[in-house]
Amino acid sequence: METNDTYYETYEKNCTQTQYTYMSSFGVELAVPEWEAIITAITLTSIILLTVVGNILVILSVFTHKPLRIVQNFFIVSLAVADLTVAILVLPFSVAVQILGRWEFGIHVCKMWLTCDVLCCTASILNLCAIALDRYWAITDPINYAQKRTLKRVLVMIGGVWLLSGIISSPPLVGWNDWPEVFHNDTPCQLTSQQGYVVYSSLGSFYIPLLIMTIVYVEIFMATRKRLRERARASKLNVVKINQPQNKEMAHDQDSVSSETNHNEHPHLLEGNSKSREKKKKSKKKRKKIEGDGSLKDKYLQKPSIVAEDSVTDNLGDGGSGSHGATSLNHCEDHQTTETPKSRNASQKDHGPPSAISGSITVPTAGTKKQVPMYQFIEEKQRISLSKERRAARTLGIIMGVFVVCWLPFFLMYVIVPFCDSCCPSDKLIHFITWLGYINSALNPIIYTIFNMDFRRAFKKLLHLKP
Structure with a gap:
């Protein structure tokens, strides 16, 4: 049974997409049937709550659990802050756009949302890169880096991560964009497809960090395998x-027994070997x-x-x-x-x-x-020790695997579509790939803490669970 009331067409580049609207029980026009909107809202809201709770627990654990208050864990805190801002400032608007199929919050909120999207997601990725570099230096030059890894150095690196994220996300605000001059309710609020900025931002936000992380984790894996051997x-x-x-x-005991036997059988050797026996006794006492x-x-x-x-x-x-x-x-x-x-x-x-x-x-x-x-x-x-090193090597593979699976599809689409006039991904595909990247912010606190006993203990303490 057809449930749509109206439909309209949108034109982007050479793509023509037919957008249907569905009337909900509350009189609100939706981009999807009401049952699908409910399932989508429940699923995505659960992801948001998981992201918020997980990253808040990470932050509180570092500041309240004494064994976790070490300088290198401030990288984990910075990562959790970036992922938390994604969940609070970015994801709720993304849910609304996916269900409504349009932007209802005005041009200024649109610009804020898009800027926060690039800023927070870039900060999350660059924090992952900073963690990889910290581990690389710690494992390849442990003695010298232990002295260099001070609170000041760590805070400077974290500040650099956020500053670089701001440099990557801010150019559209000062004109490097293709946003429309006049903004209406049916105007889509989406990232700029200006080709120069797409290349610039994708390199800084993903491809260069991915290259660094790949090289670093390969080096760490090789060093770990060498240590295992x-x-x-x-x-x-x-x-x-x-x-x-x-x-x-x-x-020695057998020699002593044999010597004594020989002495008993050959008494004439007793006197000649007496000095040797004395030396053996002194040597035994000394040992x-x-x-x-x-x-x-x-x-x-x-x-x-x-x-x-x-x-x-x-x-x-x-x-x-x-x-x-x-x-x-x-x-x-x-x-x-x-x-x-x-x-x-x-x-x-x-x-x-x-x-x-x-x-x-x-x-x-x-x-x-x-x-x-x-x-x-x-x-x-x-x-x-061997078991610990094997777990560390296996976890490095999990970290890289999850990061690539979550973000690579989005940045491939982000780079290809502006340069390909015939590439017209559907809205559902775009939403799925975008949310796949967002899910990385929910998985980060799980990946970086699930293998750590101190974090698990801190989580249980904060949640008032039995140890």
């Missing part, structure tokens, strides 16, 4: 090194003394390659803040590395002298303390 080799070597002292001691001091452990255990905590593991691993370990084993290791000689001596009185062969370490688990053999502790630490 190095740590895997270190893990194997540690197992071998741990077992070597046991084999040497067994061989036991070294073991009692705990220094033999450092001699035989190869320490895994030291890699400073960076933004990749900070924000994508379990531990979140760099100084907070992923598990209780991490806390245990941190405690061990800061142990003073006095506390070490006290520990030796309680638990006996540690050694590379049979030493153990106290690990807190579920409110209790458990003695774990040293070799098991080392192997567990290596396993956690």
